[in-house]
């Protein structure tokens with residue numbers, strides 16, 4: 001797994017900062033390996049600069065970058081491509097984490113550069129994210145792996161179109177899980193728990209359930225059976241939550257379909 005440095009990160013917002021945190025946690029990229037371009041650098045970008053990263057360096061310096069991560073919004077990336085072009089090394093690998101922007105579009109904007117697409121989760125910040133990778137060249141896939149394999153469980157996609165599905169399931173997925181925790185917390189309060197107890201119980205339930213999923217490797221179905229006693233409280237809840245035809249399965253399917261559709265539109 002080879003990762004060519006220095007790295008130029010364009011966009012250090014929610015995801016860009018998570019990537020920077022993941023570099024720090026895993027140590028595979030150090031602040032001195034990094035240049036950051038951001039119009040409004042936040043806390044993490046500033047902390048990197050304090051530790052030796054170059055923050056908003058002059059364009060002359062961008063030429064030294066061997067790997068360039070594009071982490072701006074899909075709506076703003078054309079402006080970034082215009083600014084970068086002519087100021088970057090022809091061999092630099094372009095790694096896009098942007099939803100929707102296709103390899104064809106990247107290659108039009110960055111002619112001659114190897115490219116890769118990655119759909120990470122913000123969980124890379126802890127060194128334990130999830131990332132789907134797609135590249136049509138060895139150089140592109142090497143860069144994507146080198147950046148993300150140390151801080152994420154990676155899935156390598158052979159078909160670029162599947163990155164839209166990966167975006168809808170895992171890129172956006174953490175927000176679905178947080179929405180569930182929020183709903184459980186609200187329901188706890190509605191059922192008489194104090195604010196702090198409802199909060200602790202909802203969060204703790206997610207974290208302990210996720211640990212079991214991870215540590216046992218068991219299917220959700222088997223784990224559900226271990227919680228739900230026949231005729232018990234869980235079954236009473238699941239009869240509503242998973243009501244055939246109008247329960248969670250249908251709601252998640254419709255939600256993922258909507259995200260998938262939006263991912264295609266963003267390109």
Ligand SMILES: NC(=O)C1=CN([C@@H]2O[C@H](COP(=O)(O)OP(=O)(O)OC[C@H]3O[C@@H](n4cnc5c(N)ncnc54)[C@H](O)[C@@H]3O)[C@@H](O)[C@H]2O)C=CC1
Pocket residue numbers: 010011012013014015016037038039040041071072073074076079080097098099119120121122171172
């Ligand atoms: N937030 C997430 O969970 C995920 C986001 N993504 C993708 O990551 C990309 C970034 O998303 P977020 O980090 O959520 O957005 P964000 O809005 O938090 O961050 C974007 C950053 O880009 C900077 N920026 C904008 N225009 C710029 C320019 N011309 N030059 C330099 N910096 C510029 C902004 O100041 C901001 O800090 C998007 O394309 C999104 O599709 C992908 C997977 C997950």
Ligand SMILES: O=C(O)[C@@H]1CCC=N1
Pocket residue numbers: 099167171172
């Ligand atoms: O909401 C979005 O468009 C981005 C892509 C996946 C997660 N956040």
